Amino acid sequence: MEQLDYIKESLDIKDPNITFEKTFDKFFTHREYHAKLDYDPPQCSVCQGKMAKYDFQKPCKIPYLEMAGCKVLIRLKKRRFKCQACGKMAVAKTSLVRENHQIPNIINHKITDKLMSREAMTKIAEDLSVSVSTVYRQLNRFECKTDLTWLPENMSWDEYAFKKGKMSFIAQDFDANKIIAILDGRTQAVIRNHFMRYSHKVSSRVKVITMDMFSPYYDIAKQLFPKAKIVLDRFHIVQHLSRAMNRFRIQIMNQFEHQSYEYKALKRYWKLIQQDSRNLNDKRFYRPTFRMHLTNQEIVQRLLSYSDELRHHYELFQCLLFHFQEKQEKHFFELISDTIKQVHPIFKTVLSTFLKDKEKIINALKLPYSNAKLEATNNLIKVIKRNAFGFRNFENFKKRIYLALNTTKEKTKLVLSRCYTQ
Numbered sequence: 001m002e003q004l005d006y007i008k009e010s011l012d013i014k015d016p017n018i019t020f021e022k023t024f025d026k027f028f029t030h031r032e033y034h035a036k037l038d039y040d041p042p043q044c045s046v047c048q049g050k051m052a053k054y055d056f057q058k059p060c061k062i063p064y065l066e067m068a069g070c071k072v073l074i075r076l077k078k079r080r081f082k083c084q085a086c087g088k089m090a091v092a093k094t095s096l097v098r099e100n101h102q103i104p105n106i107i108n109h110k111i112t113d114k115l116m117s118r119e120a121m122t123k124i125a126e127d128l129s130v131s132v133s134t135v136y137r138q139l140n141r142f143e144c145k146t147d148l149t150w151l152p153e154n155m156s157w158d159e160y161a162f163k164k165g166k167m168s169f170i171a172q173d174f175d176a177n178k179i180i181a182i183l184d185g186r187t188q189a190v191i192r193n194h195f196m197r198y199s200h201k202v203s204s205r206v207k208v209i210t211m212d213m214f215s216p217y218y219d220i221a222k223q224l225f226p227k228a229k230i231v232l233d234r235f236h237i238v239q240h241l242s243r244a245m246n247r248f249r250i251q252i253m254n255q256f257e258h259q260s261y262e263y264k265a266l267k268r269y270w271k272l273i274q275q276d277s278r279n280l281n282d283k284r285f286y287r288p289t290f291r292m293h294l295t296n297q298e299i300v301q302r303l304l305s306y307s308d309e310l311r312h313h314y315e316l317f318q319c320l321l322f323h324f325q326e327k328q329e330k331h332f333f334e335l336i337s338d339t340i341k342q343v344h345p346i347f348k349t350v351l352s353t354f355l356k357d358k359e360k361i362i363n364a365l366k367l368p369y370s371n372a373k374l375e376a377t378n379n380l381i382k383v384i385k386r387n388a389f390g391f392r393n394f395e396n397f398k399k400r401i402y403l404a405l406n407t408t409k410e411k412t413k414l415v416l417s418r419c420y421t422q
């Protein structure tokens with residue numbers, strides 16, 4: 001008897017009506033435990049009459065948590081009862097699995113834990129030896145509710161491709177990095193319909209809306225939140241500048257033969273060009289491309305020596321970056337006005353947009369946002385993009401993001417336990 005209790009305890013099964021058989025089957029891939037579910041006959045649910053023990057059901061296969069790295073399957077035989085008065089049949093119930101379900105609650109909890117992580121749906125299914133549709137079923141037990149009683153003071157608006165060609169609109173709480181809305185589509189109508197649901201009192205809480213430079217949302221944001229300041233996202237401003245630098249480097253690079261070592265060096269050390277020159281590492285390492293020991297600063301000097309044009313634009317890029325980061329808006333825009341006529345068209349496009357959106361950029365520089373927050377937002381965007389793959393269904397995509405970003409573990413357990421007791 002002791003041995004049997006041990007199996008039960010090590011599997012952490014609490015239901016006193018389940019007893020395990022002494023032996024289990026070892027397979028190459030997994031172990032199979034045999035157990036019975038049995039207890040005294042309950043009252044008939046139909047006529048309240050007396051029930052009697054009948055036979056056992058065919059064992060049901062319950063995939064269970066791994067034990068010591070080995071996959072576990074429980075073959076559970078459930079007692080059947082028959083009403084002596086009306087003949088109604090009933091099957092014994094257990095806290096291990098919900099009625100008419102095969103997946104134990106503990107596995108469903110594990111799935112939820114993993115849904116809050118950033119793992120792919122297929123990986124979750126594989127790890128827990130359940131089907132992908134079981135993982136989706138668990139995801140579908142969650143609901144994304146919109147809290148219409150609250151909006152943050154600082155909101156950021158963005159759009160993401162949730163799958164190829166399908167864009168979705170995402171509003172976040174800039175300070176807490178929480179998702180406020182994920183909308184299927186990004187048209188003005190979709191956005192208007194969503195935000196019109198909030199009362200005027202709630203809407204007027206919003207003080208700042210940050211968004212990307214080429215955003216199509218300026219007008220609608222002004223209409224919906226007339227009191228809010230529209231601010232360009234600092235992260236995006238830097239990103240546009242960096243992209244221009246990168247595209248320009250590629251143009252220069254392509255002027256060289258693909259076999260040349262100028263081409264190879266410009267291709268290999270692209271990151272050093274993009275990096276803020278103040279942060280270049282000055283440790284000396286052996287560099288196979290140059291066949292000598294060089295610091296990152298020395299590498300950049302070599303790259304720039306290949307082309308005066310590259311040097312010229314690199315210096316402009318670094319100066320703009322510097323003024324921007326130091327919040328010297330006057331210098332930033334003076335430099336743009338002074339150089340815009342002479343720069344390459346790639347830079348001209350970006351710089352003229354900066355001039356057009358001057359006011360919104362100045363707003364961005366004046367607001368007291370820390371870089372840490374920008375960093376966090378940046379990470380959030382990456383997570384969303386990564387999570388976005390493999391979802392055909394928008395609702396699932398949305399639920400997954402909500403679970404990954406908005407729920408704390410404690411909260412979810414509460415929600416879940418409520419689900420189970422229903």
Ligand SMILES: [Zn+2]
Pocket residue numbers: 044045046047048049083084085086087088
């Ligand atoms: Zn009955």
